Amino acid sequence: MSASRRSGTTELGPDEPEPDGSDLLAALLDGMDAALCAFDADGTVTHWNREAERILGWTAAEAVGRHGFAGWAVRTADAEEVEARLMSTMEAPGRQVHEFALLTKDGGRVLVRTQSAAVRGPDGKPAGVYCAFSEVHAQIDLERSIALSEALFEDASWGVVLVDADLRPAVVNAHAAKALGTGRTSVLGRPLGELLSQGVEELESAFTHVLSEGAPPAPAELWVSVRTPEGEKRRCWRSGFLRLASPLAEEPVPLGVGWLFQDVTEAKQTEQEAALLRFRANQLHRAARAAAECEDPGEAATVHLDFALAGFADHALVDRVTGGRLVDGEGPVRLVRTVATPAGAPGPSILTGKAGLPVRYAEGHPALQCVERAGSVRADAGAADAEQAREWALARQWPRDAVHALCAVLRSRGRTLGVVTFLRSAGRSRFERTDAMYAEDVAVRIAMALDLEELTGRP
Numbered sequence: 001m002s003a004s005r006r007s008g009t010t011e012l013g014p015d016e017p018e019p020d021g022s023d024l025l026a027a028l029l030d031g032m033d034a035a036l037c038a039f040d041a042d043g044t045v046t047h048w049n050r051e052a053e054r055i056l057g058w059t060a061a062e063a064v065g066r067h068g069f070a071g072w073a074v075r076t077a078d079a080e081e082v083e084a085r086l087m088s089t090m091e092a093p094g095r096q097v098h099e100f101a102l103l104t105k106d107g108g109r110v111l112v113r114t115q116s117a118a119v120r121g122p123d124g125k126p127a128g129v130y131c132a133f134s135e136v137h138a139q140i141d142l143e144r145s146i147a148l149s150e151a152l153f154e155d156a157s158w159g160v161v162l163v164d165a166d167l168r169p170a171v172v173n174a175h176a177a178k179a180l181g182t183g184r185t186s187v188l189g190r191p192l193g194e195l196l197s198q199g200v201e202e203l204e205s206a207f208t209h210v211l212s213e214g215a216p217p218a219p220a221e222l223w224v225s226v227r228t229p230e231g232e233k234r235r236c237w238r239s240g241f242l243r244l245a246s247p248l249a250e251e252p253v254p255l256g257v258g259w260l261f262q263d264v265t266e267a268k269q270t271e272q273e274a275a276l277l278r279f280r281a282n283q284l285h286r287a288a289r290a291a292a293e294c295e296d297p298g299e300a301a302t303v304h305l306d307f308a309l310a311g312f313a314d315h316a317l318v319d320r321v322t323g324g325r326l327v328d329g330e331g332p333v334r335l336v337r338t339v340a341t342p343a344g345a346p347g348p349s350i351l352t353g354k355a356g357l358p359v360r361y362a363e364g365h366p367a368l369q370c371v372e373r374a375g376s377v378r379a380d381a382g383a384a385d386a387e388q389a390r391e392w393a394l395a396r397q398w399p400r401d402a403v404h405a406l407c408a409v410l411r412s413r414g415r416t417l418g419v420v421t422f423l424r425s426a427g428r429s430r431f432e433r434t435d436a437m438y439a440e441d442v443a444v445r446i447a448m449a450l451d452l453e454e455l456t457g458r459p
Helices: 023-030 050-056 078-093 137-156 175-177 200-213 266-293 297-309 366-373 386-395 433-456
Strands: 035-040 043-046 096-103 109-120 127-134 160-162 169-172 196-198 220-228 229-247 256-265 315-323 336-341 377-380 400-414 415-425
Touching: 050 109, 050 127, 078 096, 078 109, 109 229, 127 266, 137 220, 160 175, 169 297, 175 256, 196 200, 196 229, 200 220, 200 229, 200 256, 229 266, 256 297, 266 297, 266 433, 297 315, 297 336, 297 415, 315 400, 315 433, 336 366, 336 415, 366 377, 366 400, 386 400, 400 433, 415 433
Parallel strands: none
Antiparallel strands: 035 043, 035 127, 096 109, 109 127, 160 169, 160 256, 196 220, 220 229, 229 256, 315 336, 315 415, 377 400, 400 415
């Protein structure tokens, strides 16, 4: 008897004869951890061990003698293909590996991986096929996990960093290394402060929170400054975090944090610029409505200036052209301070210059350049220290805390009426091209108010 004919193990009593070869084979097959079956040259099942019975539920008595798996262990629609793949092993060298689904006795489906090889007869010709099979869900899950890990660390289009419990990178993929401005191996084990000049505290705080409390429910957008050979680069990374714990310990043991991030700097900058443009357009609209209620055109000019200052600059000055080449046809341009914001404290702009005394601007002053060119001019104190920046501002007749300036020309009906100067103090960014466009829009509205004042004030 073999495992194909009976179930149960072979036990020898003191007076029993030695088992023959079939009994030894049955005991051997039933004692193995792998499910085993065999087919003769015609495809009839000849052997079926206990592990095969455990996996599929079919006993050896029910399996042995059946032709192939059709109609009981394999769906009828798949039986021909499965049988062809198994029996082709008789003509193939070595072992063949296949994966397909088998049916259990209760109607379930089990995905198995088979290793089959030809069985040779005494004459050396193929006499059948033996097949070893096992469930592969766990193995496939493991292979998928490995494949996913390899894909994340090799092919992912976003940064993936595994941070250990000391908050230092332990594994970094190629995308993350490029974003951090370094190589994949050179970043390992280094403090994040060596890679980032800004945003380190927020990032490490996020890692600490994940280690203690778990992953946050939504991604976080973090602004950082990355140290690169070309200098610091300001970036916005949309980041997700996962707490990593050992699956082998009874109690969760934190291994670190999985950090996935994507660079969304351009999208965030676009959003910010769009929001800024909407705000500025709204300010211009509100200023126009408020100025329309002013009976005095000069007061309307100050209203436009006050609305323009919100979120844009700290100080503003309006200088009118009162003499020189643009008025008298010769001589240097003379400017009189007409409107100014309070220099020492916040407050609305006030009308000045009733005495008509010109402002003593030195040659090459940005306001004079703006009038001469009839275009915007930007200036700033550069890398000067606090004392030098103060001297720079005072030398130009500006408030002492000014470090960035933007001058826009006031023109109406083809004539240059003056210049409006916007000033920012230390701690704020310098004026950009988009700022100049906004200043020019404001200048047009102020120029219209001042031109109306000039028209209504004529005899």
